[in-house]
Amino acid sequence: MRVVFEVQWSRQDVAEYRRRQHRYLDSGIAAIAWFARHIDDLPRADRQLPVFGLDVDDAGEATVLVGIASIPLAEAVDRLLTRRLQHREYVANGQPALVVVGAGIMGCYRCHKEFGIWTARQTIVEGRCGRREIRDQRPRVFAQHRAEELPEVRAAGEQMAQELGVPPGRIFRRYTQAAGRHYMAFTCPHCNATCGDMFVAELFNRKNSARNAQIHIPATVVVRPHWCLAGDEGLCPIPPEAVLAEYARLYAADPEPAPARQLATDSGVSTIASVGTAAGIPLHQAVARMFGRH
Numbered sequence: 001m002r003v004v005f006e007v008q009w010s011r012q013d014v015a016e017y018r019r020r021q022h023r024y025l026d027s028g029i030a031a032i033a034w035f036a037r038h039i040d041d042l043p044r045a046d047r048q049l050p051v052f053g054l055d056v057d058d059a060g061e062a063t064v065l066v067g068i069a070s071i072p073l074a075e076a077v078d079r080l081l082t083r084r085l086q087h088r089e090y091v092a093n094g095q096p097a098l099v100v101v102g103a104g105i106m107g108c109y110r111c112h113k114e115f116g117i118w119t120a121r122q123t124i125v126e127g128r129c130g131r132r133e134i135r136d137q138r139p140r141v142f143a144q145h146r147a148e149e150l151p152e153v154r155a156a157g158e159q160m161a162q163e164l165g166v167p168p169g170r171i172f173r174r175y176t177q178a179a180g181r182h183y184m185a186f187t188c189p190h191c192n193a194t195c196g197d198m199f200v201a202e203l204f205n206r207k208n209s210a211r212n213a214q215i216h217i218p219a220t221v222v223v224r225p226h227w228c229l230a231g232d233e234g235l236c237p238i239p240p241e242a243v244l245a246e247y248a249r250l251y252a253a254d255p256e257p258a259p260a261r262q263l264a265t266d267s268g269v270s271t272i273a274s275v276g277t278a279a280g281i282p283l284h285q286a287v288a289r290m291f292g293r294h
Contacts, residue, residue, distance in 0.1 A: 001030045005077055007054060007062075008036040017042070017049060033080055035064055035073060045225040047087040052076065052227070066229050067131060084230040090221040091127040092236045092243075097220045098124040101153055102209025103160035106169065106186070106200070110193040115169045116161020117186045117195065118154075119204045120147035121212070125222045127236040129229045133222035137251070139201040142179040145249045146171075149184055152217045160211040169195060221247055 004024055008017075017034065024032050035054040036042065042051050053065035054073070062073035066085065079085035100122040105114050123135040140146055147153055149171050161168035169186040174194045176185070186195040221239050228235045239247075 002028065003031045003033075003081075004029050005033050005035065005080075008034050008038075011038040012036070014042060014049075017051065021049060033077075035062075035076070039065075045087070045227060047225070050080075050087075050227070066227050067129070069130075069229055071229070079229070084235070086228055086230075086235055087225070088127075088129075088228040088236045088238070089223065089225050090236065090239055091125050091129075091131050091133040091224045091226065092219070092221040092239050093126060093128050093233075094219050094237050096216040096218060099147070099153060099215055099217050100124070101156045101160070101213050101215060102204060103157050103164065103211040103213075104203050104209055105164055105166055106195055106203060108188040108191060108193055108195070111188060111191040113188070113190045114166045115189050116157065116164055116166045117169045117200055117203070118148055118157025118160060119200070119209070120150075120153050121204075121209070123147075123217075123220060123222065125220065127228065128231050128233045129226075129236055130231050131224070131226060131228075131236075133224050135222045135251075139197070139204050141197040141201055142181065142183045143197075144183055146184050147217075147250050150217055150250075152215050156213045156215045160213060164210055218246075219243055223247075 021032050033050040033052070035052050037054050037056070039051060039053040043049055044051070054062060055065065055070070056062045063070045064073050064076040066076065071079075076085065099120055101118055102121045103116055103118040106117045107114050119139050120137055122137065124132065125135075126132040137147070148157065154171070158168035167189045170189055171184055172187050173182050174185040174187065175182045176194055176196070178196065178198075183197070185197060186200060187193065188195060219239075221243060
């Protein structure tokens with residue numbers, strides 16, 4: 001098997017890299033890696049186009065940039081040949097991940113009593129290559145599943161609610177007209193009313209949490225394509241299917257909530273709904289919630 005390592009001294013655009021790469025492949029070369037002095041506007045983590053930044057000092061010593069690490073050119077070549085430098089789609093380590101959980105106080109629109117709710121704000125994973133990635137998470141609206149229902153996250157949220165002097169809310173699968181479907185929602189522990197996701201998102205998006213805690217959850221990943229430089233424990237492992245399935249279940253992107261608009265019903269009663277939803281809440285109820293009169 002033949003492979004090519006090429007030092008690209010002059011500036012070259014992506015299209016030219018790809019053209020030359022295809023020419024190598026068509027000639028029977030199995031793999032190509034480029035070490036380029038000029039890497040502006042070049043992909044840094046493309047499996048199909050391995051391009052690494054190259055720096056040559058005044059003494060003629062060449063170093064290669066892999067992520068945030070710099071290693072000698074000879075070591076980079078050796079690592080590629082011995083597969084101690086490989087492409088990975090995820091930052092992972094196979095160990096429990098750190099999660100930052102925030103908690104706040106919500107007032108019930110029905111019984112006017114307060115209770116605690118929580119959100120998984122960040123997930124932090126440090127890969128075996130030493131790369132540390134933080135996944136920031138906005139509160140999800142009308143989610144079929146959510147990290148807040150994980151036993152570890154729920155326990156932390158309930159504990160912080162008690163520290164705030166209010167009973168913790170509950171999470172159940174509920175159906176609301178505003179969502180037009182079933183989803184996992186917080187509910188009032190006093191009267192069992194559903195706590196609207198829009199108001200949960202507003203609470204955590206507009207201010208810091210009243211309480212924060214750091215906990216560990218079962219192994220997860222952060223999606224971050226990168227060239228993985230093997231550390232003492234090797235490369236970032238390829239996640240098992242079960243881990244990827246759980247990641248997709250809890251963190252799959254939800255559609256952005258649409259702007260609210262006013263609807264008029266057949267009875268003449270105005271309601272508020274998000275564009276694209278089948279129904280809404282009465283206008284007077286929305287105004288009451290906006291101004292704290294639940």
